[in-house]
Amino acid sequence: MTDVASLWSYLATSPLIWLTTTILAYLVADGVARQLGNPPWANPVLLSVLLIAPVLWLTQTDYTTYFEGAQFVHFLLGPATVALALPLWDNRDTIRTSVAPIVLALLTGSIVAAGSAIILARAFGLPMEVLLSLAPKSTTAPVALGISEAIGGIPALTAVLVIMTGIIGAVTVTPLMNLLRITDWRARGFAVGVAAHGIGTARAFQVNPLAGAYAGIAMALNALLTSLIVPLLVRWLV
Amino acid sequence: MLHTLGLLLGCQLLGEVTARGFGLPMPGPVLGLALLVLILATMPTLAERLRPTTTVILANLSFLFVPAGVGVIGNFEVLSADGIALLAILTLSTVLSMLAAVGTFIGVRHATERWAP
Numbered sequence: 325m326t327d328v329a330s331l332w333s334y335l336a337t338s339p340l341i342w343l344t345t346t347i348l349a350y351l352v353a354d355g356v357a358r359q360l361g362n363p364p365w366a367n368p369v370l371l372s373v374l375l376i377a378p379v380l381w382l383t384q385t386d387y388t389t390y391f392e393g394a395q396f397v398h399f400l401l402g403p404a405t406v407a408l409a410l411p412l413w414d415n416r417d418t419i420r421t422s423v424a425p426i427v428l429a430l431l432t433g434s435i436v437a438a439g440s441a442i443i444l445a446r447a448f449g450l451p452m453e454v455l456l457s458l459a460p461k462s463t464t465a466p467v468a469l470g471i472s473e474a475i476g477g478i479p480a481l482t483a484v485l486v487i488m489t490g491i492i493g494a495v496t497v498t499p500l501m502n503l504l505r506i507t508d509w510r511a512r513g514f515a516v517g518v519a520a521h522g523i524g525t526a527r528a529f530q531v532n533p534l535a536g537a538y539a540g541i542a543m544a545l546n547a548l549l550t551s552l553i554v555p556l557l558v559r560w561l562v
Numbered sequence: 563m564l565h566t567l568g569l570l571l572g573c574q575l576l577g578e579v580t581a582r583g584f585g586l587p588m589p590g591p592v593l594g595l596a597l598l599v600l601i602l603a604t605m606p607t608l609a610e611r612l613r614p615t616t617t618v619i620l621a622n623l624s625f626l627f628v629p630a631g632v633g634v635i636g637n638f639e640v641l642s643a644d645g646i647a648l649l650a651i652l653t654l655s656t657v658l659s660m661l662a663a664v665g666t667f668i669g670v671r672h673a674t675e676r677w678a679p
Contacts, residue, residue: 346632350625368624373631380632387636394629400619401626403570405591406577407616409598413609425670433663440658444651450644461652462659465630466589481640485652487630493656500660511667519659526623536620542663544592551587 336385342393349375362530364498369523370491401522405464408525408544411537418534419541422510429511430542433518434549435557437462442561452562457481459558461489463550464521464543471554486521493520494527509535517542566615573598 335341353371360366380390391398412419419426438459445455457477460468465486472482497516506512513535516524521543529536576597578590586593602609641648 346628347625350622350628354622354624369627369631372625372628373635376628376632377635380635387633390632390636391629394632397626398629402574402591402594403567404619404623404626405589406570406573406594406598407612407619409573409595409602410609410612410616411620412595412599413602422671424674425667428670429663429667432666433659436662437655437659440655441651444655448644448647448651450647450651454644454648458648458651462656464589464592467587467592470587478640480637483630484634484637484640485648487627487634488649489652489656490627491631492653493660496653496657497660500657501664504664506664506668508668508671511664511671514667515660515664518663519656522623523627526627529620529623544595547592548588 336383337389337392339393339396342385342390343396345376345379346372346394346397349379364495364527367491367494367523367527369487369494369526401465405522405544408537408540411533411540415534415537418510419537425511426514426541426545429514430518430545430549433515433542434462434546434553437519437546438550438554438557439561442557446562452476453478454481455562456558458485459554460550461485462493462519462521462546464547467547467551471551475555475558487523490520490523493524497524497527498531510538513538514542518546521546563615566612569598569601569612570594570616573601 349372350368352375353368356371357366357368380387441458441461442455445458453476456475457472459475459477460471460482463471463486465483468482468486469479472479493516497512497520501512501515509532513528513532516528517539525536525539525543528539573594574591577592577594580586581588581590581593
């Protein structure tokens with residue numbers, strides 16, 4: 325029987341315990357959300373984080389140690405993005421008939437996402453590097469970090485803002501669209517995909533498969549467009 | 563399942579190589595997504611074989627964002643003094659962006675349907 329301290333020192337540094345913690349926290353969070361009927365505020369990402377954070381704090385585990393275990397989950401974001409090809413393929417007929425709405429909604433959604441962030445940051449008098457870190461917030465994380473670095477922002481801050489944006493979009497999309505009485509799942513999904521990338525897309529899939537497919541399209545196209553327009557918007561608006 | 567994972571990873575790898583090789587301003591997985599759509603267009607029967615695994619992955623998409631979400635807590639100090647202002651900006655900007663996109667989508671759809679023969 326080894327003593328608890330040495331057993332803990334072994335466990336705390338192995339990926340096993342933090343990978344297990346991540347899965348268990350998500351299963352609890354997702355279970356709770358399902359029990360409640362997936363209300364907008366019970367976002368599984370947010371709930372999981374709220375369950376894991378106190379555990380890390382109580383065990384005095386730093387994020388780097390946690391991520392050594394959780395990185396296996398994080399890595400799957402890549403293949404999951406590729407997997408969006410299937411819902412896109414399944415809905416190819418409706419997509420073919422809505423090319424014009426897709427292209428134009430992408431333009432306005434992307435420009436407003438980045439432009440309003442820049443204008444509001446100026447209105448609040450935020451420092452320039454914070455403003456630049458904020459501009460690509462609606463884009464999927466790897467692209468947002470690349471843009472932030474290229475224009476002189478702080479990538480670490482951008483990473484935080486991107487995740488926060490995703491959760492805000494996922495939480496607000498359902499009440500907002502219900503308030504506006506919008507029943508078109510394509511439009512609802514597309515809007516959350518443009519504004520809130522993958523976390524918004526995850527919410528769309530939770531609600532409706534067609535909304536999910538359109539959110540995925542929006543997220544992919546937005547990654548491309550944002551990297552082209554943010555440098556221009558910064559030049560015009562700053 | 564392994565076939566599907568292999569194909570997804572293969573598409574991502576080709577996407578990464580292409581994006582980095584040509585210095586394209588987009589992530590490898592997004593190019594990989596486009597590549598898989600092309601593969602499905604040439605081999606439509608493949609879709610049914612991919613479905614079981616991709617359905618599980620996409621149904622649990624939120625799970626994959628948990629490590630990054632925990633990173634927000636770990637990096638909270640970067641928000642520094644501007645935390646409240648940033649939260650307000652993010653909320654307002656995200657809502658405005660969704661309004662712009664949904665308004666355009668519905669507006670253009672109505673306009674094109676009216677002109678459609």
